[in-house]
Amino acid sequence: MIAVLKPNTTIEQRSHLIDWLKGQNVDVHISEGKEYTVLGLVGNTSNIDVELLQSLSIVSSVKIISEPFKKANRKFHPENTVINVGDVKIGDGSCVMIAGPSSVESEEQIIDIAKKVKAAGAKILRGSAFKQSGSPYEFQGLKADGIDMLIEAKKETGLPIISEIMSINDLAVFENVDIIQVGARNMQNTELLKELGRIRKPVLIKRGLANNLKELLMSAEHVMAGGNEKVILCERGIRTFETYTKNTLDLSAVPVLHELSHLPVIVDPSRSTGYSKYVEPMSLAAAACGADGLMIEVHEDPMNALSDGASSIDPEHFARISDKIRMIREVIK
Amino acid sequence: MIAVLKPNTTIEQRSHLIDWLKGQNVDVHISEGKEYTVLGLVGNTSNIDVELLQSLSIVSSVKIISEPFKKANRKFHPENTVINVGDVKIGDGSCVMIAGPSSVESEEQIIDIAKKVKAAGAKILRGSAFKQSGSPYEFQGLKADGIDMLIEAKKETGLPIISEIMSINDLAVFENVDIIQVGARNMQNTELLKELGRIRKPVLIKRGLANNLKELLMSAEHVMAGGNEKVILCERGIRTFETYTKNTLDLSAVPVLHELSHLPVIVDPSRSTGYSKYVEPMSLAAAACGADGLMIEVHEDPMNALSDGASSIDPEHFARISDKIRMIREVIK
Amino acid sequence: MIAVLKPNTTIEQRSHLIDWLKGQNVDVHISEGKEYTVLGLVGNTSNIDVELLQSLSIVSSVKIISEPFKKANRKFHPENTVINVGDVKIGDGSCVMIAGPSSVESEEQIIDIAKKVKAAGAKILRGSAFKQSGSPYEFQGLKADGIDMLIEAKKETGLPIISEIMSINDLAVFENVDIIQVGARNMQNTELLKELGRIRKPVLIKRGLANNLKELLMSAEHVMAGGNEKVILCERGIRTFETYTKNTLDLSAVPVLHELSHLPVIVDPSRSTGYSKYVEPMSLAAAACGADGLMIEVHEDPMNALSDGASSIDPEHFARISDKIRMIREVIK
């Protein structure tokens, strides 16, 4: 961290500030420039209150040099993290297809769709049992029963499964779930993240609706700091002023996250655009810019889906997208 | 809810849609206009997937008529809700001053500042023990010990206390806390909100950083649907493109929320602006547009505060603001 | 347009409103529903002040049914508009490569880079002579001289040219420019747009930094209403809370605009991401989701570019991107 002092700072003021900084256990290196004096702060600067420092009358500005995320940082871990889920590898350069309904609706439904998406190229099955909903009066998911149904579908098809957790108190229910998903609205529920740092199962974190990529990486860091380094990042659209799409898919997140971090990056074209008609072009675009996988809502009968029918495609459409993605990945290699 | 059909919709298509809607337990009233046919949906429309309906090829557009929040809605509860906390009334037309440090740092500190803010006009004492922090490597608060210290300060001064909860598993610790605060990053942690709906203690909900007021009211609804109607709303700044302030205080939230809801509305000028120099003008403005209270960070020695020193003012400054607010409220009555 | 009246509206109030609406030359069709009365407004509703209507005490809500853009609307013009610029066709299903430096710097530079981008697959040459800059103290471009240099480069290579206009008073200078560009900051400079509606030359309009797609289409409408239907839309990134990229490229704009409008859609991966390292992945993604063309900043020596060196790539890199895009377009056909 670097603090730039204003030109008219007196020696006394400067000494007073340096004493205060040292009292917070950081070393201070003074560089006197022609116009500005620069204090380089070395050591554990995470205790320094940057905003307070910035608000002092003698401080012109403060610059944080190092990124606040450490374990998620590619700088300290240059190789890609490859996460193994059964036989599936996420982050090895392939584009893993994750598919399934928005919500688990019944055992029959989930087994049926699981078989179909497997035949169409899916490697992992998705389905929500605990639903994040905007209203207390809406469908909240089948909860533990839904997870049991997913596990049946896994037994039938061999597909690993991913589902969303809403409260750490449900963790026991997720014992046989392969990847635990943290939803966008819980991206900064740090108590949940910290608890997921104590387990040793892959965790997929969805980017919050108005969060930037540094914050997404800090959420990964909250998990990784606890010892669980199996984190998957997921871009699922951010809130902007555009209304023709539900959210705005930020595909530049893919190359940016790949540069900053060694963790795999998945794209969700269904939740982000909100409409099935945009799922194909956005899936192809995500594959073209290097996503490590796609998470797509597939439903046998979107019009009668219990949730998110508007963004769901049918298995045949999913198969066509899978084929095109395979070809695109040949091109960009 | 109203669905407008496209001009070229056939009778068969319309019947098919109406059957589907009736299958979801809503009554459909058809109004044939010159250019458009309008379907009025009556009954429990909360099960209707609006986005799905909107995405159908024969549907031109869908309009939700009634607000999704019921218990928080002034339409069904015209009188202001007044929340009693000890002798203090929130929502009765007065502007209640809530003050205290960002974090509880020690028993001595919190008792000392409690006495000072009480003398300066505060009616409720604030102080965080469980800290929401952006990094796992930063100060996380004194936790249960901090709450105990707050309770000591309450005993010494008689001031009711408010503090933030981060996980429902900590609820027992909050038994003697008068108002439980839900932070901005947990505004849509619906599992936490639902649990707080089961208790009978006032809950203050801070608006999320990129949430709109309808979403804030839906968070209140998640609590109220459980039976706890003692909810206080808090505007604390939203994320915008402005960088000279930490967040952008949206003061129009005060009259808008007062119009839409009967719940009291508190403003936090400290967290929103992020700098102590802006706390006074924004406090006066909040009082002038009718806020039911202000929550202000006050610290004896901001430069050595363990958190948020940049936005903290000292007790003398707080006293001056309290005086001016009293006079402004005389004017606007 | 549809206005929904509140349940308790009296017959007198309703009549009064209908008289007022008829006084504004719209026909009113009344549909009485069980709970709501719906007024369907037919005719030239563009004179109705929607916000005023919405603010009336007896009006529950107002819904605009038809899109405000007419000439740009695919509904009234189902075929794609194909714009001919010399031998180049924009909008015919191909992905036209537009390349060149951010700024025209000298005749030698622009001729040299024109030859190189042509060899590398570019069909149109770009280069700014009138520069939009954030500060009055920065480089403002070579102005009319720069346009002359571009025209020399056109003569040497046969490439059509595109350049940005800042003021309608410069129009004469653009006589031999093939496509006139309106920059993001001028997207709602309606006086400029209206004047460009009077000429018969293609106009490329860049989406404003915080504008939605409806507003972009309304800017096209301002040009088209004057009789110039040769409009090209350009997505160049919007302002979001992300800081690792300069702006956020909204690629879903491509399929959305293709659905709403018959006009061609170009993507600018240079200005949007702001960094040359992200130009390739975002170019490939844009090609994969169906963009009608790409506008890419190419400079022989980015480090010594007079502007936007950070986002410029060199001609060799541009050639590699062009090759991959050709292959991707084979796949998605």
Add this chain to the structure above:
Amino acid sequence: MIAVLKPNTTIEQRSHLIDWLKGQNVDVHISEGKEYTVLGLVGNTSNIDVELLQSLSIVSSVKIISEPFKKANRKFHPENTVINVGDVKIGDGSCVMIAGPSSVESEEQIIDIAKKVKAAGAKILRGSAFKQSGSPYEFQGLKADGIDMLIEAKKETGLPIISEIMSINDLAVFENVDIIQVGARNMQNTELLKELGRIRKPVLIKRGLANNLKELLMSAEHVMAGGNEKVILCERGIRTFETYTKNTLDLSAVPVLHELSHLPVIVDPSRSTGYSKYVEPMSLAAAACGADGLMIEVHEDPMNALSDGASSIDPEHFARISDKIRMIREVIK
């Protein structure tokens, strides 16, 4: 400007960078720290392409120390700028009331309302003749005739007048207009701003819908750099995700702009909130946080206003607001 080099930068790389910087006419002062080397750039750094510098592989980060606005900067002009318009002083500590209809509709209307707002406390008359409208099919204002009507109202009442300019080609029409307004959508129309820098009449610049305060000050700088230092800043609401108000009024802009600049700051509570019911609370709040004036839409008969009836109040309401504002300003002195 300060550039921080990465730890592993070689002497050769550093020399190469320094040569390049010197080639751009800036002096470079090297401060070698323990971990980082800091280059202090002194001189005319406005030519340095910050983004390019930041993108270099050996550069860790770049920090701009001085604000890019000079003439608008309070640092170089500590005293408040007071702008005289006839007998009215803007920026002298008072809160100047500017009022009038959104649009000039007829000579009779504007003279009538001018008399009424004058009686109710207004010191300046507003009214648009050239209308910024989102659609080419909407009312565009009475143009030059409207300005003539405003001038008649000025003659009748003695009130100075303010009106919006849309194109510099209309400048002659504004000869007898006292303050020229630049609308939010033209805030970054730099060609217009530069031309207004050549005249010697006060210019009021409205903040753009998604612009930050630094950009607003740079727009002021574009005018001031031309020699016209009579600039008034106006906060009129920014675009956020909130939909219950038309825009979000950012009142913290008032103290922030007062700190950064010596220019007067006006608040527009009508355009920002979009609804007349919020005009009073937001006006009082603006007065309480120190605004130098308010610009309020007042119409004799809002329901029949040609534009913006939803946000217009009547003269009696304006008089009540004026009274309360006078009392609030007594309190905050």
